[in-house]
Amino acid sequence: MYRDPVESLEPLHHRHAAIRTLRVGMIGIGTVGSGTFRVLARNRADIAARAGRSIELVMVAARNLERAAGIVGDSVALTSDAMQVATHPDVDVVVEVAGGTGPARDWVLAAIAHGKHVVTANKALLAVHGAEIFAAAREKGVIVAYEGAVAVSIPIIKALREGLAANRIEWVAGIINGTTNFILSKMRDEGLDFAAALAQAQALGYAEADPSFDIEGIDAAHKLTLLAANAFGMPLRFADAQVEGITALQGVDVACAEQLGYRIKLLGVARRQAAGVELRVQPVLVPATHLMAQVNGSMNAVMVKSDAAGLTMYYGAGAGSEQTASAVIADLVDVARLDGVHAAQHVPHLGVHAYATNALAVLPRAAVHTSHYLRVPVRAVNQIQAVAASLAEQKVPVRQVALAAERPGTGPQVLVLTGPVEQGTLDLAVHALQARAEVAGAVTTLRVESLEG
Structure with missing residues (x-):
C-alpha cells in the first residue's frame, strides 16, 4: 500500500540541473499534517510558481501507518520511525507537526545535525528548547521556520x-x-x-x-x-x-x-x-x-x-487544520527560495547576531506599570468614598469610581478604575484596603490596557 522508506526516494522526483524539487519529510499526519498535505496537493502549481520550484512531500512518519496511507496514498514513503525522516538523505527539509517537547527536540536536532532545514508549528518545543535548537541551526547554517507556531493563519x-x-x-x-x-x-x-x-x-x-x-x-x-x-x-x-x-x-x-x-x-x-x-x-x-x-x-x-x-x-x-497548514507551507516557500544561498542571506532565525547577546531583562511583576480595575465588596452603598480615600492614601491614582449594578445574591460592590501605577504599589494598597472594616470580601483586581499609540 505504501512505499518502503529505506528505498531511495529518487524515483519520486524529476530533478533539474539548476532548480530541483524541494523534498519534504513530515513528522506527524494529524490535524496539521493532514491539512498541510491537502493544501500542498490542491495548490501545487500556485505554490511552485511562488516558490520558484516544486515542493513535494516525499516521506511521512506516523504512529498509525494504515491511517496515514489513507490520507497520503501510495506515492509517499511511510515509516513509523520519526528519526528516519529526520535523517534520510533524500529529505531536504523536515516538517515537525507531531507536537510535544521531548522526542520532538531529538528529531529536530537530528535533522539539523544532518544539514536539513526545519519547519515546525510546535510553540512549546521552541519556547522550552528554542535556545538550543536555534544555536544548532546557526552552527549548521540551516533555517528553522515556525510561522504556524504563533498565530496560525496570521503571518x-x-x-x-x-x-x-x-x-x-x-x-x-x-x-x-x-x-x-x-x-x-x-x-x-x-x-x-x-x-x-x-x-x-x-x-x-x-x-x-x-x-x-x-x-x-x-x-x-x-x-x-x-x-x-x-x-x-x-x-x-x-x-x-x-x-x-x-x-x-x-x-x-x-x-x-x-x-x-x-x-x-x-x-x-x-x-x-x-x-x-x-x-x-x-x-x-x-x-x-x-x-x-x-x-x-x-x-x-x-x-x-x-x-x-x-x-x-x-x-x-x-485554530484549524488548513489555517495552520497555510503558515507551514509559507515557511516551506521561504525555505525553497533560500535553500542553497549563503546562510547570511537567510531570514535570520532566532539565536543569530543580536538575538544571541541581547540581554534585555524581563521586568518583575512588581515593576509593571499599568492602570487597574478593582471590584470591592462593601457592607453598605454609602461606603464608596471610603474605598476611594483608602486608595488615595496609598498613592494609587483613582480615575473612576462607581457602584456595580445590582445582581441577585450579591451585596453592594464598588468598582474602581485607577490611573497607571506600579503593581507593587497597587498590591500594598489592596492589602490595606482589604483590612478595612467597610470591605466585606476579597478584592478582585485586573489590569487595564488602553492599547493606544
Whole structure:
C-alpha cells in the first residue's frame, strides 16, 4: 500500500540541473499534517510558481501507518520511525507537526545535525528548547521556520521580520489563544460562568479534554515568548514570563467590565521599557470600542506599535487544520527560495547576531506599570468614598469610581478604575484596603490596557 522508506526516494522526483524539487519529510499526519498535505496537493502549481520550484512531500512518519496511507496514498514513503525522516538523505527539509517537547527536540536536532532545514508549528518545543535548537541551526547554517507556531493563519513573524524590518518595535500585544477567546466571548454574550463556557468549548471541539495549557495561559505564553524574541531581539525567556489564565475569572467581572465600557480579553503583552521588557499573559480590560475588543470567538489578533509604521494590527483564524497548514507551507516557500544561498542571506532565525547577546531583562511583576480595575465588596452603598480615600492614601491614582449594578445574591460592590501605577504599589494598597472594616470580601483586581499609540 505504501512505499518502503529505506528505498531511495529518487524515483519520486524529476530533478533539474539548476532548480530541483524541494523534498519534504513530515513528522506527524494529524490535524496539521493532514491539512498541510491537502493544501500542498490542491495548490501545487500556485505554490511552485511562488516558490520558484516544486515542493513535494516525499516521506511521512506516523504512529498509525494504515491511517496515514489513507490520507497520503501510495506515492509517499511511510515509516513509523520519526528519526528516519529526520535523517534520510533524500529529505531536504523536515516538517515537525507531531507536537510535544521531548522526542520532538531529538528529531529536530537530528535533522539539523544532518544539514536539513526545519519547519515546525510546535510553540512549546521552541519556547522550552528554542535556545538550543536555534544555536544548532546557526552552527549548521540551516533555517528553522515556525510561522504556524504563533498565530496560525496570521503571518505575524513575517510581519515583524520583513514588513516591519525598518522599525524599532515598542510593544506587541495579542489575543493569541482561540480557546480562551471563545470562552470569554461566551461569558460575555450569553452570561455564562467560566465552567459552563468551558464545557461548551469542549463540546464544540474548541477546547481539549484537558484544556490546562489553554485556560492557564501557558499556550499564549509560549507564543508570546516567540513574539518578544522577534520584536526585541532578545533570547527566548519563557521561564520569566508572568502567566495568569482565566480559570479564576468570574462572570460578575465580565459584566462589571461591560458596565464600565470595557471587555475582558486574555492578552499577551510584550512591551519594551527603559529597565527591561514586560512579558506577561493575563486577562485584562480593553476599551469596548477598541478593535481588539471586537475580536470574538476563536479568532486571534496581534497589534504592534513601532516607531515608523505606528500602530498595525493583524487578524485571522486562531485554530484549524488548513489555517495552520497555510503558515507551514509559507515557511516551506521561504525555505525553497533560500535553500542553497549563503546562510547570511537567510531570514535570520532566532539565536543569530543580536538575538544571541541581547540581554534585555524581563521586568518583575512588581515593576509593571499599568492602570487597574478593582471590584470591592462593601457592607453598605454609602461606603464608596471610603474605598476611594483608602486608595488615595496609598498613592494609587483613582480615575473612576462607581457602584456595580445590582445582581441577585450579591451585596453592594464598588468598582474602581485607577490611573497607571506600579503593581507593587497597587498590591500594598489592596492589602490595606482589604483590612478595612467597610470591605466585606476579597478584592478582585485586573489590569487595564488602553492599547493606544
